[in-house]
Amino acid sequence: MVEIGHFALVLALALALVQMIVPLVGARVASAPMMAVAGPVAVTGFALTALSFAALATAYALSDFSVASVWENSHSLQPLIYKITGTWGNHEGSMLLWVLILTFFGALVAVFGTNLPATLKANVLAVQGAIGTAFFLFILITSNPFARLSPAPIEGRDLNPILQDFGLAVHPPLLYLGYVGFSVCFSFSVAALIEGRIDAAWARWVRPWTLVAWIFLTGGIAMGSYWAYYELGWGGFWFWDPVENASFMPWLAGTALLHSAIVMEKRSALKIWTLLLAILTFSLSLLGTFLVRSGVLTSVHAFASDPTRGVFILAILMLFIGGSLALFALRASTLTAGGLFQPISREGALVLNNLFLTTATATVLIGTLYPLAIEALSADKISVGAPFFNLTFAPLMVPLLVLVPFGPLLAWKRGDILAAAQRLMAAFAMALLAALATLLFIDGASVLAALGAGLAFWLICGALTDLAVKSGFGNVGPAVAARRLVGLPRSIFGTAIAHLGLGLTLLGMVGTLCFGSERILSMHPGETVEIAGRTLRFEGLYPARGPNYTEERGRFVLLGANGAPLTEVVSAKRLYPVRQTTTTEAGIRTIGFSQLYVSLGDQAEDGSVVVRAWWKPLVTLIWGGGLVMMAGGTLSLMDRRLRVGAPARRRGRTAAAAGVPS
Amino acid sequence: MIRARLSLAAFAFLSVLAFSGVAQAVKPDEMLADPALEARARALSEGLRCMVCQNQSIDESDADLARDLRILVRERLKAGDTDEQVVDYLVSRYGEFVLLKPRFEARNALLWGAPALLLLAGGIFVFRASRKRRAGEASGLTEQEKAALEALLKRE
Numbered sequence: 001m002v003e004i005g006h007f008a009l010v011l012a013l014a015l016a017l018v019q020m021i022v023p024l025v026g027a028r029v030a031s032a033p034m035m036a037v038a039g040p041v042a043v044t045g046f047a048l049t050a051l052s053f054a055a056l057a058t059a060y061a062l063s064d065f066s067v068a069s070v071w072e073n074s075h076s077l078q079p080l081i082y083k084i085t086g087t088w089g090n091h092e093g094s095m096l097l098w099v100l101i102l103t104f105f106g107a108l109v110a111v112f113g114t115n116l117p118a119t120l121k122a123n124v125l126a127v128q129g130a131i132g133t134a135f136f137l138f139i140l141i142t143s144n145p146f147a148r149l150s151p152a153p154i155e156g157r158d159l160n161p162i163l164q165d166f167g168l169a170v171h172p173p174l175l176y177l178g179y180v181g182f183s184v185c186f187s188f189s190v191a192a193l194i195e196g197r198i199d200a201a202w203a204r205w206v207r208p209w210t211l212v213a214w215i216f217l218t219g220g221i222a223m224g225s226y227w228a229y230y231e232l233g234w235g236g237f238w239f240w241d242p243v244e245n246a247s248f249m250p251w252l253a254g255t256a257l258l259h260s261a262i263v264m265e266k267r268s269a270l271k272i273w274t275l276l277l278a279i280l281t282f283s284l285s286l287l288g289t290f291l292v293r294s295g296v297l298t299s300v301h302a303f304a305s306d307p308t309r310g311v312f313i314l315a316i317l318m319l320f321i322g323g324s325l326a327l328f329a330l331r332a333s334t335l336t337a338g339g340l341f342q343p344i345s346r347e348g349a350l351v352l353n354n355l356f357l358t359t360a361t362a363t364v365l366i367g368t369l370y371p372l373a374i375e376a377l378s379a380d381k382i383s384v385g386a387p388f389f390n391l392t393f394a395p396l397m398v399p400l401l402v403l404v405p406f407g408p409l410l411a412w413k414r415g416d417i418l419a420a421a422q423r424l425m426a427a428f429a430m431a432l433l434a435a436l437a438t439l440l441f442i443d444g445a446s447v448l449a450a451l452g453a454g455l456a457f458w459l460i461c462g463a464l465t466d467l468a469v470k471s472g473f474g475n476v477g478p479a480v481a482a483r484r485l486v487g488l489p490r491s492i493f494g495t496a497i498a499h500l501g502l503g504l505t506l507l508g509m510v511g512t513l514c515f516g517s518e519r520i521l522s523m524h525p526g527e528t529v530e531i532a533g534r535t536l537r538f539e540g541l542y543p544a545r546g547p548n549y550t551e552e553r554g555r556f557v558l559l560g561a562n563g564a565p566l567t568e569v570v571s572a573k574r575l576y577p578v579r580q581t582t583t584t585e586a587g588i589r590t591i592g593f594s595q596l597y598v599s600l601g602d603q604a605e606d607g608s609v610v611v612r613a614w615w616k617p618l619v620t621l622i623w624g625g626g627l628v629m630m631a632g633g634t635l636s637l638m639d640r641r642l643r644v645g646a647p648a649r650r651r652g653r654t655a656a657a658a659g660v661p662s
Numbered sequence: 663m664i665r666a667r668l669s670l671a672a673f674a675f676l677s678v679l680a681f682s683g684v685a686q687a688v689k690p691d692e693m694l695a696d697p698a699l700e701a702r703a704r705a706l707s708e709g710l711r712c713m714v715c716q717n718q719s720i721d722e723s724d725a726d727l728a729r730d731l732r733i734l735v736r737e738r739l740k741a742g743d744t745d746e747q748v749v750d751y752l753v754s755r756y757g758e759f760v761l762l763k764p765r766f767e768a769r770n771a772l773l774w775g776a777p778a779l780l781l782l783a784g785g786i787f788v789f790r791a792s793r794k795r796r797a798g799e800a801s802g803l804t805e806q807e808k809a810a811l812e813a814l815l816k817r818e
Contacts, residue, residue, distance in 0.1 A: 241717055343792050351792075355784045363777045370764075370773045383711050384773065385719070385762025392777045522690045601689070610689055 002067055005055025006146040009096075012048040012103065013136035015041050019106070019129030023122035027195075035118050038125035039110035045132065046100075046107035053100045056145050057087045066152030069093060069145045075158040075578055077548040085168040086159040091293055091309075092145035094172060098289070099135050101173075101180040106132065109184060109209075116205060123191030124184070131183055134316045142309045158548065158578035167227030171220060178217025179250045179285035184209040185257065186282035189275050190324050193331045198271055203264035206278070208637060210261055214254045215633040221247055222626030230586055235597045235614050237512070237622055240389040242297040245368045246288030249361050253281040256357035259350050267412060269338035269347055273354055275328060283321040284361070290317055296372060345415040349407040356400040363392050401455055401506070404499055405462020408492075409469060423469050427461035442515060449514035456510055459503030463496040491639040498632025501625045508621030511594070515617045522608040528559070532615035535559040536569070536598065541609065549574045551585075554600040554609060558589060571600040593618045687724045687732075694736050703736045706748055709762050710735070719762060 019041045026034025056069070060083050065071045073090045074083055088094040106128040113121050139145070188206045192198040224247070229237045238244065257277040263270045291297055294310025341347040367384045374382050405427060409420040435454030438445050468474070470492055471485035519529050525540035539555040551574040558566045571587035587598040594617040601610025688707075694700040704721060710731065712723035720728040720735075731752070738748045752760050764770045 236722075239717075340795055348792075351788055355781070355788055359777060359780045359784055362780050366773060366776045370770075374769070378769075381757065381759040382764055382770070383759055383762050384764050385709075385711065385717075387709050387763030388773070391763075392774070396777055396781070520688060520690060520693070 001055055002059050002064065002146050002148070005052040005059075006144070008048045008052040008055070009136065009140065009146070012045050012052065012099075013133065013140060015045040015048065016103075016129045016132035016136055019045060020126055020133050021129075023129075024126035024194075027119045027122040027126070030119075032118065035122035038122045038129075042103070042106040042110040042125050042128065045129075046103040049096075049100050049103045053087075053096055056093060056096060057084055060084060060087045060093075063156065064152075065154070065156050066148055066150070067145075068147040068149050071149055071153050071156045073159050074156040075548060076155060078159060078164065079547055081166075081169065082159055082164045086163070088172050089159055089163045089168055092139070092143045094176075095135070095139050095143050095293075096145050097172065097176055098180060099132060099139065101176045102128065102132055102135065102183055105181055105184050105209075109187075113205075119195060120188075120191055120202075120205075123194050124187045127187035127190045128183065131187070131320065134319065138309075138312050138316065142312055155578075158576060161549070161574070161576040161579060161581045161583045162231060164548075164576075165227065165231060167223060167231065171223040171227055173220075174216050174223055175220030175247060178213055178215075178220045178254075179247065179282075179288065181209065181213025181216055182250060182254060182257075182278075182282045182285055185213065185278040186320075186324070189278040190327060193275070193324070193327045196331055196334045198275065198335060200265055200268040203261050203268075203274060206274075207258075207261045207265060210254065210258050210278075211633050211637045214251075214258050215630050215637070217247070217251050217254060218626055218633070219630050221251055222623045222630075225626075226623045229619075230588055231583075235512075235586070235595075235616055235619070237509075237619070240367075240386040242368050243288070243292050245364050245389075246284075246291050249364050249368075250281050250284040250288065252357050252361040252364070253277055253284055256354045256361075257281050259353050263347050263350050264338075267339035267341065267347060269341060270351065270354075271335050271338050272332070273351070275335075277354070277358075279321070279324045279328065280358075280361075283317075283324075284365075286313075286317050286320060287365075290314060291368070297368070339413070341412070342414045344410070344417050346407060346410045346412050348415070349403060349410055352403060353400065353407065356396060356403075360393060360396045360400075363396060364389065367392070398455065401459060401502070404459060404502070405465065408466045408495055408499075424462060424465055427458060427465045430461040431455070431458035433457075445514065449510060452506065452510035452514065456503050456507035459506060460500055463500035463503065466496045466499070467493070489639055489641070491636045491641070494632045494634070494636025494639070496632070497635060498629045501628030501630075501632055503625070504621045504628055505623075505625030508593075508618045508623075508625060511618030512616045512622065516619075517615045519611075519613045521611060522604060523611045524606075524608045529611070529613060531613050532596070533561065534566070534596075535563070536596075536613055538609070538611060541603070544572070546574070548578065549576045551575070552600075552603075554587075554598075554611070556587060556598055556611075558596065569596065569598050571598045573600050590620060593620045593624070595619050687720075687722055687728060689729075692729070692732055692736065694740065699736070699739050702745060703732070703739055706735055706739075706745060707732055709749075710752060711760050711762050713756065713760060 019038060022041075023035050023038035026032075026037065056067075058064075059067045059070050060074055061080065063070065063074055063076045063083065065074075069090060069092050073086050073093070078086070086093075088097040106125060109121070109124055109128065113124070116124070185206055188202065188209070192202050221244075224244070225237045228239070229235055257274065257280075260270050260274040260277050264274045290310070290313040294313060295307070296310060339347075367388055370384050371382055374380055405424055406417070406420050409423055410417065431454040434457035435450040438453040439447070439450040442449075467485060467488070468481075470488055471481045473481040473485075475481075476484075517532060519531050521529060523529065523538040525538055528535045528537045530536075535558070537557045537559060539557060542553045542555060544551050544553050551572040553570055553572040556569040556571070558569055560566045567589055569587035569589050572585045574583050574585060575581075576583070584599055587600075589596040589598075594615065597614040597616055599612045599614075601612060603609050688704070694703060707721035708719050710720045712718045712720045712725055712728040712731070714725050714727050715723045718728075720731045735748055735752075738751060743751070749761070758765065764773055766774060
């Protein structure tokens with residue numbers, strides 16, 4: 001069965017080669033049969049890759065330790081879910097997941113792209129095939145998951161205990177669906193450059209794919225942040241780790257791409273921005289793949305790797321990035337001029353948006369790669385850590401966030417900034433109120449914290465203002481406006497909700513960072529500690545067992561203001577005997593939107609235990625905001641106007657009946 | 663000990679843990695009695711790298727070296743060093759790799775200057791592109807076309 005998986009992978013490589021060459025040639029010579037090859041080949045390629053992946057997953061599920069990858073990353077005593085998710089908890093398996101999703105998106109384009117012109121579809125699938133070929137070769141040559149061990153070991157080496165968590169089931173697949181999803185946008189861009197034609201219709205086809213990839217990437221990053229938060233023991237949610245940056249950069253560029261595609265679709269403007277951003281976003285995904293797997297940067301995410309892999313991926317990187325940019329340079333002259341617009345207009349606002357986001361992306365990129373550059377040039381080692389990113393990224397984001405509520409309120413082509421500002425007066429007042437309330441009523445609030453809270457409310461209220469204005473509240477009666485609100489196109493809801501989600505995330509960050517409290521102390525059983533107006537009493541340590549670990553559980557009881565017990569909190573230290581690793585499971589209690597976070601430390605000889613407790617106000621909003629952003633994106637995706645693959649003439653367009661300019 | 667996070671800018675995001683997966687590492691017996699000094703020690707620790715770990719600061723690493731460095735920082739602070747002096751002392755022993763925030767010096771000019779430079783460059787580029795676009799718009803019609811347009815409009 002494992003060999004079937006291996007063989008399926010080789011066949012998938014062969015099909016990817018076919019998918020790369022035949023439709024491309026077919027599009028050049030206008031041969032319909034050759035172009036038609038693309039669709040079935042893409043779907044079959046996906047089926048074969050899925051078979052290969054299923055074979056590997058089955059080997060994991062059955063604990064077949066004759067497969068080297070299974071032996072290194074699994075154990076017979078593991079719960080089944082970690083056996084299966086452990087398939088992608090290592091380099092080889094996760095690369096297989098990568099190509100699985102790549103071929104999946106290729107198959108989706110083949111199946112759902114029926115409205116695409118034949119040549120465009122052929123070219124898009126050809127580029128997908130090219131990417132697939134490169135990565136299938138990479139896997140088969142340097143990272144084969146199906147390598148066997150003979151004689152087969154009796155027991156495996158267990159999955160890294162930090163990865164034995166539900167997060168592994170969610171975070172990598174979501175993340176890969178995100179940044180491999182951007183390969184479709186890349187393929188569309190290169191295909192358009194090959195054809196020498198790019199227009200509003202192209203932007204319309206690209207936008208759903210961009211949305212899908214963006215939604216998943218947002219989810220993947222949010223899940224990763226949440227997982228690190230509860231797994232790693234003290235409730236940090238973002239660390240500016242190189243690998244985190246590797247996923248964040250495509251997100252920033254992808255957000256810019258998303259907005260750019262909107263302009264292109266509506267006004268046929270910003271073609272160069274959109275093209276370059278599509279190429280850039282996927283290039284950043286490829287770069288991220290390189291950084292994680294080449295051993296070039298120190299990070300806990302880095303897979304164990306050897307230089308051949310790094311060199312191979314670097315070659316792939318240079319081929320695709322260099323090739324696409326060279327193609328762009330060649331073809332840029334054939335791009336026809338787009339719609340004109342005044343600087344103060346929605347297009348203008350989105351250009352500013354692009355500018356800030358790409359500058360932020362570049363800042364993160366430079367910060368991540370700078371130590372490498374310095375080391376290569378001068379053999380000195382420097383660190384660029386969280387303090388640098390906080391000092392540079394945050395100031396870049398603030399002006400952008402201030403601008404966000406203005407964007408949707410400006411008209412296309414020529415916008416009235418004063419009218420927009422007038423409409424945002426209420427939102428501004430709310431923001432000011434929030435800032436003042438923070439400063440006056442919350443202990444220990446600094447000016448920066450107040451400004452952060454104000455900015456968050458500005459975003460939230462700005463999004464609500466957007467919906468109110470588009471429904472006509474204040475211009476027509478409330479009943480009419482309410483009806484219009486319900487009838488608004490989904491993409492307008494999507495925009496407002498996504499921006500609202502951004503505000504929620506910011507609010508969560510401000511709350512956690514500025515208004516939290518921390519206690520670090522040694523406790524004997526029965527002792528209490530005051531935190532956030534409540535009392536935490538330590539009950540004692542109790543041993544327990546899990547399927548493949550032993551643990552010491554610390555039981556705590558949270559007492560309310562009057563001394564009555566509210567709830568129990570349990571934090572544990574686990575020992576996984578196979579890998580001789582300890583992990584700390586934090587005890588987390590959610591109260592409203594905030595969380596009490598308790599983490600057990602070491603035991604001392606006198607029977608006391610080090611206990612660390614944090615009160616994190618509004619912390620759940622950080623990821624809640626991410627979910628809201630995903631919801632906004634999904635709503636936008638469900639807009640009827642987007643579901644048409646190509647702009648077709650429809651009689652009685654119901655979407656326009658709402659009569660609202662968008 | 664009570665710690666309320668005071669300022670967004672001063673807070674340094676903590677780095678990711680090594681495979682040991684153990685919680686934040688400051689132990690009660692290391693902490694200084696003076697809360698102000700302890701706060702300074704924590705702030706400094708968050709900016710110092712644990713050199714035997716994978717991308718962690720000494721504030722959150724459980725390694726022995728990290729503990730030694732934490733104690734060292736606190737000793738220097740108790741001896742009356744300023745923050746600058748403590749940092750310089752550590753850099754003189756361990757090199758610049760120990761600093762999580764790169765220094766403001768000529769070698770790192772490109773690093774620190776990048777955001778502002780890029781924003782400026784991008785802004786200039788966008789500005790000039792919009793100028794060119796508007797200039798194009800103004801001279802979009804030839805004289806003949808303008809006359810024809812006038813005639814058409816007059817016919818209305």
